[in-house]
Amino acid sequence: MTKERMIIEIKEWLKEAAGYIQVSLTNQLTVSQKSGRTDLVTNIDEETQAFFIKKINKHYPDDRILAEEKEFNTIDSLSGRVWIIDPIDGTMNFVMEQENFCIMLAVFEEGIGQLGFIYDVMRDELYWGGKDFGVFLNDQKMSTPKNLSLSEGLLGMNAYMYGENIYSAKEIGRASMGIRISGCAGVELIAMLKGNHIGYISNLSPWDYAAGLVLLEEFGFKYSNIKGTKLSFSKREYFLAATPKAYEDIQKRLSFE
Amino acid sequence: MTKERMIIEIKEWLKEAAGYIQVSLTNQLTVSQKSGRTDLVTNIDEETQAFFIKKINKHYPDDRILAEEKEFNTIDSLSGRVWIIDPIDGTMNFVMEQENFCIMLAVFEEGIGQLGFIYDVMRDELYWGGKDFGVFLNDQKMSTPKNLSLSEGLLGMNAYMYGENIYSAKEIGRASMGIRISGCAGVELIAMLKGNHIGYISNLSPWDYAAGLVLLEEFGFKYSNIKGTKLSFSKREYFLAATPKAYEDIQKRLSFE
Numbered sequence: 001m002t003k004e005r006m007i008i009e010i011k012e013w014l015k016e017a018a019g020y021i022q023v024s025l026t027n028q029l030t031v032s033q034k035s036g037r038t039d040l041v042t043n044i045d046e047e048t049q050a051f052f053i054k055k056i057n058k059h060y061p062d063d064r065i066l067a068e069e070k071e072f073n074t075i076d077s078l079s080g081r082v083w084i085i086d087p088i089d090g091t092m093n094f095v096m097e098q099e100n101f102c103i104m105l106a107v108f109e110e111g112i113g114q115l116g117f118i119y120d121v122m123r124d125e126l127y128w129g130g131k132d133f134g135v136f137l138n139d140q141k142m143s144t145p146k147n148l149s150l151s152e153g154l155l156g157m158n159a160y161m162y163g164e165n166i167y168s169a170k171e172i173g174r175a176s177m178g179i180r181i182s183g184c185a186g187v188e189l190i191a192m193l194k195g196n197h198i199g200y201i202s203n204l205s206p207w208d209y210a211a212g213l214v215l216l217e218e219f220g221f222k223y224s225n226i227k228g229t230k231l232s233f234s235k236r237e238y239f240l241a242a243t244p245k246a247y248e249d250i251q252k253r254l255s256f257e
Numbered sequence: 258m259t260k261e262r263m264i265i266e267i268k269e270w271l272k273e274a275a276g277y278i279q280v281s282l283t284n285q286l287t288v289s290q291k292s293g294r295t296d297l298v299t300n301i302d303e304e305t306q307a308f309f310i311k312k313i314n315k316h317y318p319d320d321r322i323l324a325e326e327k328e329f330n331t332i333d334s335l336s337g338r339v340w341i342i343d344p345i346d347g348t349m350n351f352v353m354e355q356e357n358f359c360i361m362l363a364v365f366e367e368g369i370g371q372l373g374f375i376y377d378v379m380r381d382e383l384y385w386g387g388k389d390f391g392v393f394l395n396d397q398k399m400s401t402p403k404n405l406s407l408s409e410g411l412l413g414m415n416a417y418m419y420g421e422n423i424y425s426a427k428e429i430g431r432a433s434m435g436i437r438i439s440g441c442a443g444v445e446l447i448a449m450l451k452g453n454h455i456g457y458i459s460n461l462s463p464w465d466y467a468a469g470l471v472l473l474e475e476f477g478f479k480y481s482n483i484k485g486t487k488l489s490f491s492k493r494e495y496f497l498a499a500t501p502k503a504y505e506d507i508q509k510r511l512s513f514e
Contacts, residue, residue, distance in 0.1 A: 037408075038434055092435055096411045097453035151294075154353045159436050163419060163427050170420050177295055178349055179416050181438040196354040 003115070003130065010105065010117060011126070013055050017048050017103055018121045021088070025098050040091045045069055048087035052105070056083050066233070068207045078111040078233055084210035090184030098122070102186025106210035111233075116214030118186045118193075127190055127215060135193060135215045144219050145195030150242075150249035153198030155179050156188035161201060167226060167238065168255045169201055175253060176246075185209065192221060192241065199242030199250060201226065206233040212241070222247035226254065260371070260387065267362065267374060268383070270312050274305050274360055275378045278345070282355050297348050302326055305344035309362065313340050323490070325464045335368040335490055341467035347441030355379070359443025363467035368490075373471030375443045375450075384447055384472060392450060392472045401476050402452030407499075407506035410455030412436050413445035418458060424483060424495065425512045426458055432510060433503075442466065449478060449498065456499030456507060458483065463490040469498070479504035483511065 021044055030043040049069045056063055060083075066075040067085040075082065083105065088094050090101035099122040107115040107130075115130040127142075129135035135142045155176040161169040162179060173179040180197065182188055185204055189212035191197040202208075209223075209231065216223055223241035225231055228251065231239070242250055278301055287300040306326045313320055317340075323332040324342040332339065340362065345351050347358035356379040364372040364387075372387040384399075386392035392399045412433040418426040419436060430436040437454065439445055442461055446469035448454040459465075466480070466488065473480055480498035482488055485508065488496070499507055 092411070096434060097448070097451075099453070154349070154440070157438075159419075159430070159438075162416075163422075163430070165420075173416070173420065177353060178440055179438060180440055181414075181416075181436060183411070183435055183437055191354070194354075196356075 006107070007115065007128070007130070009059065010107075010115070011128070013052060014103060014105070014117060014119050014126060017051055017087070018119060018124075020044075020051070021048060021103075021121055029095060031095055038092065040095055041069060042088070042091060042095060044094070045088045045091055048103070049085060052083075052085050052087065066206060066210075068205065073205075073207075074234070078108055080110070082108045084108060084207050084233075086186075086207035086211075089186040089208060090182075093183050100182060100184050100187055102184060102190075104186050104207065104211040106214055108210065113210065113214035113217060116211035118190055118211050118215070120186065120190060125190070127193055129215050129218050131214065131217070133218075135218050142193065145192070145243065147220075147243045147245050148198045149245040150176050150198060150253075153177055153243075153246065154191075154196065155242075155246075156191060156197050156200035156202070157181055158202035159183075161203065161238070168253055172201070172250055172253050175249070185212065189216070189241075192216065193219065198246040199240070201250070202239050203236060204239040205236045206231075209239060209241075216241055220244065227256065263364070264372065264385070264387075266316065267364075267372070268385070270309060271360060271362065271374060271376050271383065274308055274344075275376060275381075277301075277308070278305060278360075278378055286352060288352055295349065297352055298326060299345070299348060299352060301351070302345045302348055305360070306342060309340075309342050309344065323463060323467075325462065330462075330464075331491070335365055337367070339365045341365060341464050341490075343443075343464035343468075346443040346465060347439075350440050357439055357441050357444055359441060359447075361443050361464065361468040363471055365467065370467065370471035370474060373468035375447055375468050375472070377443065377447060382447070384450055386472050386475055388471065388474070390475075392475050399450060402449070402500065404477075404500045404502050405455045406502040407433050407455060407510075410434055410500075410503065411448075411453065412499075412503075413448060413454050413457035413459070414438055415459035416440075418460065418495070425510055429458070429507055429510050432506070442469065446473070446498075449473065450476065455503040456497070458507070459496050460493060461496040462493045463488075466496055466498075473498055477501065484513065 086104040094101040103119040157179040185208040226238035343361040351358040360376040414436040442465040483495035
């Protein structure tokens with residue numbers, strides 16, 4: 001199975017899932033709480049994840065899966081080929097806005113990101129790409145964003161971190177041209193890929209960043225746990241991604257007291 | 258001149274202005290600072306405003322104009338017919354993102370909002386309407402959003418007010434399902450009209466809210482200076498708009514010490 005063939009196949013699955021999600025929005029959603037009143041899951045999150053798992057099990061039976069919902073949300077290692085999936089990233093937006101959410105899917109091999117897909121379903125914008133062959137928006141190859149500094153651009157931010165000034169997030173925001181809070185990691189990562197935002201500070205799980213990392217890597221963005229260590233792929237953690245210049249500016253301003 | 262004729266005419270001007278703005282984005286913008294490093298104006302803001310002023314002066318020579326840029330940014334009263342214009346609302350987004358900005362235009366008569374237009378140029382979504390005839394998205398009549406409470410929906414917010422907890426903005430945000438910060442009043446007002454957000458708290462000038470008020474009024478939203486008094490149309494002031502239920506919830510939680 002060539003990488004090209006895999007890409008074609010994954011795109012077909014994504015389009016099929018997106019069609020299903022769009023139709024489902026015309027019906028009543030079944031919404032449940034997970035860890036609290038603002039941590040939601042819907043029947044569509046679960047059904048979309050089940051759709052991808054079925055496809056992967058059928059076509060790639062030896063591969064393993066890490067995904068947001070239910071028993072798929074932990075994995076013991078990234079050895080072999082691993083699919084990392086967020087069926088609906090930005091579930092709160094999905095429920096409240098019926099837009100500003102994404103499907104995210106990544107393929108990793110021995111811990112190295114090979115393919116990444118971030119699909120803004122309602123805008124029908126699929127950002128995708130992979131190791132050593134660039135980043136595309138639908139059929140169009142994207143160009144590398146400018147390496148802007150913190151003071152030159154907008155910064156995506158997690159509301160809690162900004163409000164509570166976690167690690168000086170508020171001061172960092174003030175040093176930028178302004179913060180934006182979209183409530184969706186996919187939307188924020190897309191804003192970076194387009195060159196609209198210089199960075200993103202948040203608190204993320206592996207399925208929130210896996211696809212994004214593959215694409216950010218292609219464009220030379222820097223990313224890590226906010227403390228500068230490698231992302232763990234095993235738990236929710238404070239996350240920083242930015243242009244090389246802004247990454248350095250932000251690292252200097254972070255305080256961990 | 259009937260109201261219907263005016264609407265047709267204004268829509269033509271908006272489309273013409275939007276075309277000009279989209280073409281202008283393919284060229285280098287001339288960006289200047291106004292009150293500080295994050296308060297920007299571009300040649301396109303000024304040229305778009307001049308375009309509307311020329312049209313109004315030609316077709317409605319007796320009318321008066323209140324608009325964001327230059328010598329049009331104050332008016333002594335709202336007597337007679339007054340046009341209130343923000344040629345590019347969300348100039349920072351316009352410069353940084355080339356999206357998430359709006360043209361906003363309102364027609365007031367003797368202080369009463371008659372027509373309102375909020376145009377998301379890059380999505381080609383024109384939200385418009387007027388006193389006693391409803392709210393439309395392009396050619397489609399919109400339905401009235403649900404009267405959700407603060408705890409049931411997302412709240413649009415100004416970054417500074419949230420970060421500094423102005424009037425308890427942070428606690429109010431926490432009582433909602435989450436805050437969103439888009440950096441554009443027009444985008445936030447549209448989110449309310451669509452029923453995606455239950456309210457918006459910000460610090461706004463008359464041209465940031467005039468068009469929105471006409472449309473919010475049609476849907477029965479409540480709005481005022483954040484202290485509950487009438488909006489002045491004469492200066493930047495703290496602004497609150499929300500569903501009737503959320504407006505009451507927010508008023509109870511505001512603190513003005």
